[in-house]
Amino acid sequence: MRFKTAIAVGLAGMLALAGCSGGGTPATTPAANAGGATTAAGPAGGAEGGAGGDVGVFTWWAEGSEKDGLAELEKLFEQDFPNNTFVNLAVAGGAGSNAKAKLAADLQNNNPPESFQGHAGAELMDYIDADQIEPVNDIIDELGGDSVFPKNLLDLISVDGDIFSVPSNVHRSNVVWVNPAVLAEAGISTDAPADLDAWIADLEKLKAAGVDTPISVGTAAWTQVHLFESILLAELGTDEYNKLFEPGASWDTDAVKSAVSKYAKVLTYANTGGADDWPAATVMVIDGKAGYNIMGDWAVAEFNSKNKTYGTDYLAWPTPGTDGTFLFLADSFTLAKGAKNPEGAKDWLRLVGSAEGQKAFNIVKGSIPARTDVAAGDFPEYQQSAMTSFKEDKIASSIAHGAAANNAWNSEIGTAISKFWTDKDEAGLVSGLVAAADKNNK
Amino acid sequence: MGRVKNWWTGLLMVSPSILLVIVFVYGLIGQNVATSLEAAKTRSGRVLAEGGLANYVELLTWDRYQHALWNLLILTLVFVGGTMFFGLLWALLLEKGVPGEGFFRSVYLFPMAVSFIASGVVWRWLLDPGMGEQAIGLNKLFLMMGMPALQSTWWSSAGKFNMAAMAIPAIWQLAGYVMALFLAGFRGISEDQREAARVDGATEFQLYRHVLFPQLSPIALSALIIVGHMSMKTFDLIYAIAGQNSYVSEVPATLMWVQLFSLNNPVQAAANATILLAVIAVAVVPYLIYTNRTERAGR
Incomplete structure (x- = not known):
């Protein structure tokens, strides 16, 4: 027994070292000044x-x-x-x-x-x-x-x-990344659902078909805010969404409450761990472990790096219910x-x-x-x-990426969302969002 | 005459370090306290802090801060309890001189050589909350061993005592250090005392209970203070495991980071830091007084 503990401790120590060596990121070295460049047509x-x-x-x-x-x-x-x-x-x-x-x-x-x-x-x-x-x-x-x-x-x-x-x-923030192969298993059309409810129905079908994680999300707070802002936009519509960020606007509305309960519903189809930041969550879609992931359009780099082809290996549509709106950062x-x-x-x-x-x-x-x-x-x-x-689209500003809310407000929304991730208390999330808005949106 | 001269030379020798301590320790503590009492407003007129003691009242009545304090209490209790328990246990097992003692001693002490931030990266993965098909880390290990009931959401659960899980990596890291302290304590007690006790007919339990443990109490107290104050200051481990802005695992030290860099509120962050300093001082200062007294008495 003692010996086993010793081995376990030793192994964990080695893991720690491995984690250490993988952490360094080489910084770009400033290249030397290319003296005497020929043209200055810029x-x-x-x-x-x-x-x-x-x-x-x-x-x-x-x-x-x-x-x-x-x-x-x-x-x-x-x-x-x-x-x-x-x-x-x-x-x-x-x-x-x-x-x-x-x-x-x-x-x-x-x-x-x-x-x-x-x-x-x-x-x-x-x-x-x-x-x-x-x-x-x-x-x-x-x-x-x-x-x-x-x-x-x-x-x-x-x-x-x-x-x-x-x-x-x-x-663009409101993009759903889709693995068509996973959808095909459950017999779901690869066309974008018309609205949020239709999409939630598809999530349910995927779950029923035995997909453990219909939609993937990271455990980092901002990736959850990213998912939430898409659902908020879908539920409120562009104009109502944009009004939330006008000085003095109230978040204590039925629309926000129903967006929160839709978000809670979507989370029931999400993974509860296993992906800390966005790349891991996107990779779950790439690997066919998840059907969908909402992430900004920088996620395309992740698909490209795995040599996946747009249209066959993966699809991307605007979050259902937000078609015609460009949630930007x-x-x-x-x-x-x-x-x-x-x-x-x-x-x-x-x-x-x-x-x-x-x-x-x-x-x-x-x-x-x-x-x-x-x-x-x-x-x-x-x-x-x-x-x-x-x-051509209507424009809405992203919360998670500093376009709609300042740092302090963004941080407090992140806290409320991260709290909700563990306690799933809808009323608590609504009051957290309302308090954050009251404090920061003046 | 000569004595006085020596005294001056001595003062001259240590004065640079005294000066540095005055400026960079006490000076900055003073600066921090002064900052914590300031009033602060943004240019657009939002009041960040009213100024004076009202800053402290506001912080102490903030439910987020109270939650952070509660987390700190749980973390500290489990962390200190765990390291003391395992440290003493390992020291007891090793002090009898088992074969390969040197090897085991290194194995237990080794985790302390790894920085919290590096081990945190690994523990972040080990303590991942995913279960069932999503399980990785420890949960996956339990599944593979056929013990699915042992899976846990660890620190990221909504329970009031979730921070107990955050203490696991901290215990792993520092129990070996406490063991080393106790082991040194055991070795410091001369063999005669044990033999005397045995001759007097003490059982092995009585020997430890009445002869050895009482002599270890100063070591236990030092270990308690060292581990306890480390726990109260813990920042890097939690930051590495839970990431930024994690409400469930928030302690005053991580909240201070959020206040300073995300909420742009250096005044409230300074108030938080001052309270943290006071809390640690409450634990450390009586200990310093106690050791000073015992040292003087021992002279």
Whole structure:
């Protein structure tokens, strides 16, 4: 007995070491300045060849397609502004959670990077509120203003006529990823169900057919908020959903309550563990363990990396009940107040906001350009359809990704959702959501 | 005369460290307390903290904070109880000089060499709440051993005592350390005493109960304080296992992170930190006084 315990303890120790060695993520090393680049046909404005000096750019794009997209931008930056040196300050960690803590400390200590990534929308208001970023109206005007950026997107990042960031890319949040093979086993049509109730009926059929996990979700709080926002949008409709985020709006409504009970219903078809962050949940669909997963359109990278073909191995539709609405989130870049090299930072913003920069970056990252004048032709099939939707659909803002609610509000919604995950107390979730709104939405 | 001169040299030698401690320990504690009493408002006019002692009242009456305190209590009780129990048990088994003692000692002590954040990654997987077909980690192990009833949702259950599960990895990590302390204690007691007791006709139980254990009580107290204050400060283990923003496993230290970085409320975070410091001081200061006294008495 004693010996067995000893072996068990020893094995667990070895596992700990294995976990340790797998954790390191190599950071991108800033490539040396490609001195004497030949052409500067890229973004116009600013000093010829750039203002010079180091330009520190802070992102949470440290892995996968995001890292590759950033590398494309870096290449272009060094080509268009050979005088500047790009310094990659990326911090790894899910959805920027670690990065934001590091950034908050740097900003607090008056040691800002030249430019940092921020979700366009309410999340940016925290930085504006704390007086940590500068307006960039001149850059936006130089880039073409609201003739190239959607007006409603610019509104989300403006306060009193001052625009506070340059949007770089847009993602869609309300996407269901479907494994048609799993659906076929239960004899379910692979067409998108008309509404939420029809979809819940399909989930029930899958369960009855012996699929243990009809829909997969991560145990990380934000992945659950991500699922919830889709259901909230489906239940309320776009206009009612958007009204929830107008100052003073009440969440204590029957519609919110019924959305919560639909969410509770959907969770009964979900896994109770086994997937911590979104990739693991998406992989459950890829492996045929789950029929559906709701995740933003960056999940396509996960399918691509497993060599799956769109249309045969997997499908994607808007969350049932949200067809015709683009639940969006966008990344944008800011000009940090007190940056050591503001002119260099502006050069970076010029590139990020240029058609050339947005095309190079978004094709690789799997998102779509925030600019509406980038030719869709060169993008892969899914991105082309997303670009069309973004132009034609109604727009709603994502909660989980900082577009609709500021950091504090988002965090409190996350807490209520994470509490609900374990206690399944619908009234508790409603009162948590109402309290979070009352406290933060003024 | 010479004495006075020596005293000055000594003071000169230690003054850099005294200065550093004054600035970086007590200075920063003071700064933290001062911050916790500030009033704070965002530029758009939202009041984050009213200022003064009202900050503490608000924090202490916050149900989320009370929940975090409760979690901390459960975690600390189970963590301290568990490490003391297993530490003493292992020390008892090893102190008789079993063959391969060195090997077992290393095996038990080894987990302490791993950082919480690294072992947390593994325990996150071991303590995954998935059951049945979704089971991984320990639940899967129980299934494979034909004991499905032992499956648990571990720390991510809605029960009031879910934090007891969070203590499992902490116990695994530190029980070996407590064992080492006790083992050193046992070795410090001379063999004559045992023989004397046996000659007097004490049973083995009486020997431990009346001769050995009483002499271990200072060690037990040190172990209790060391493990107890580690438990109260635990942040990395919970962060690694439960991730950010996990309400069910929230303790004051992780809540402080949320207050500071997600809720953008450094004032309330500072109040939280001050209370945490006070709670730990309540445990540690009497111990320091006690050891000081016993040392003086022993001189």
